[in-house]
Amino acid sequence: MDREAPRLTFFVELESQALDAMMSRPEVLPFLAENRCALSMGLIDLSPERAAWVRELETNGVPVTAWLLLDVADGYWLNADNADVAVSRWRETREWAETAGLRLHRVGLDVEFPRSESKGVLRNRRAAVLDMFRRRRSREQVERAEAAYGALVEEIRATGRSVESYHFPYLLDERAAGSWILRRSLGLVDVAVDAEVFMLYATYLGRAGARAYFEDAPCIALGVTGGGVNQNEPEARSRHLRFEELEPELRAAAAHTRDVYVFSLEGCVEKGWLDRIAKIEWSEPAPPLPIGERISAARSRFFARSLFRAEPLWDRLFAAR
Numbered sequence: 001m002d003r004e005a006p007r008l009t010f011f012v013e014l015e016s017q018a019l020d021a022m023m024s025r026p027e028v029l030p031f032l033a034e035n036r037c038a039l040s041m042g043l044i045d046l047s048p049e050r051a052a053w054v055r056e057l058e059t060n061g062v063p064v065t066a067w068l069l070l071d072v073a074d075g076y077w078l079n080a081d082n083a084d085v086a087v088s089r090w091r092e093t094r095e096w097a098e099t100a101g102l103r104l105h106r107v108g109l110d111v112e113f114p115r116s117e118s119k120g121v122l123r124n125r126r127a128a129v130l131d132m133f134r135r136r137r138s139r140e141q142v143e144r145a146e147a148a149y150g151a152l153v154e155e156i157r158a159t160g161r162s163v164e165s166y167h168f169p170y171l172l173d174e175r176a177a178g179s180w181i182l183r184r185s186l187g188l189v190d191v192a193v194d195a196e197v198f199m200l201y202a203t204y205l206g207r208a209g210a211r212a213y214f215e216d217a218p219c220i221a222l223g224v225t226g227g228g229v230n231q232n233e234p235e236a237r238s239r240h241l242r243f244e245e246l247e248p249e250l251r252a253a254a255a256h257t258r259d260v261y262v263f264s265l266e267g268c269v270e271k272g273w274l275d276r277i278a279k280i281e282w283s284e285p286a287p288p289l290p291i292g293e294r295i296s297a298a299r300s301r302f303f304a305r306s307l308f309r310a311e312p313l314w315d316r317l318f319a320a321r
Helices: 016-023 028-034 048-059 083-100 115-123 125-134 139-157 170-177 181-186 207-211 243-254 265-270 274-278 291-309 311-317
Strands: 007-012 038-042 064-068 106-110 162-167 195-199 219-223 259-263
Touching: 007 265, 016 028, 016 048, 016 265, 028 048, 028 274, 038 048, 048 064, 048 083, 064 083, 083 106, 083 139, 106 139, 115 125, 125 181, 139 162, 139 181, 170 181, 170 291, 181 291, 195 259, 207 243, 207 291, 219 243, 243 259, 243 274, 259 265, 265 274
Parallel strands: 007 038, 007 259, 038 064, 064 106, 106 162, 162 195, 195 219, 219 259
Antiparallel strands: none
């Protein structure tokens, strides 16, 4: 029996001028509409030009999620340090949508550490994470932020919209360990929403590291094909997936969930992949990974959970700065 194609959602993270240039290409809108795709649009700005494209997409049956983004000075992504700014941003977005007559069927909460930390993580992940661990927050601060984000979710739902969140996969291990150390170190928050999307990017996790979380992820995001805030960093560009790497990940993800996300649309357009994605044979199983890679990835998850469970020990031995 043929497997049905998944519901594909593409992230797009472009300022209005670049968004207009990409969406004006003749192949983009037909691809999205004909393949029943959705967009999670990073709201870097709330311009009339962006509103015009959201309206055009919705008119053509392409659902658009309002992916909330903040000013860089406020952290850009949502975290335990900027809940009040996130609430203000949502209210600005709601007013913008109402003025422009946009539906915005869903709102996306991108939960990541402050953007000011991103270059350090990209260049030396271990050293950057260790530094964030040394500066970790109190559990009470994270709890207050989670309460504020929980109230934000309810405020969004009151407008008739659903809410989805974008998370690092390590949150799944922290939950299993009953720990708070990851959230305290990176400033993440864990809030109940309507759909949880886990960023299982082979670009950063490796293919086995990403697939190790497929069974536990309700919705799977794959990448990176290009674009994003680190697109001009040589370290990031050198890791972009080739289509021959992306396609088996798409088919593997589709075997676990109906909701597959791709970061990013601009990367796929730039590389000319839209037609190739439309022709994927979803019923064809992805080739299995070598057993050695799978064992190594499973060990990494076990090690992560062990580290998280040791939270009381870390607090006794290494006081936060």
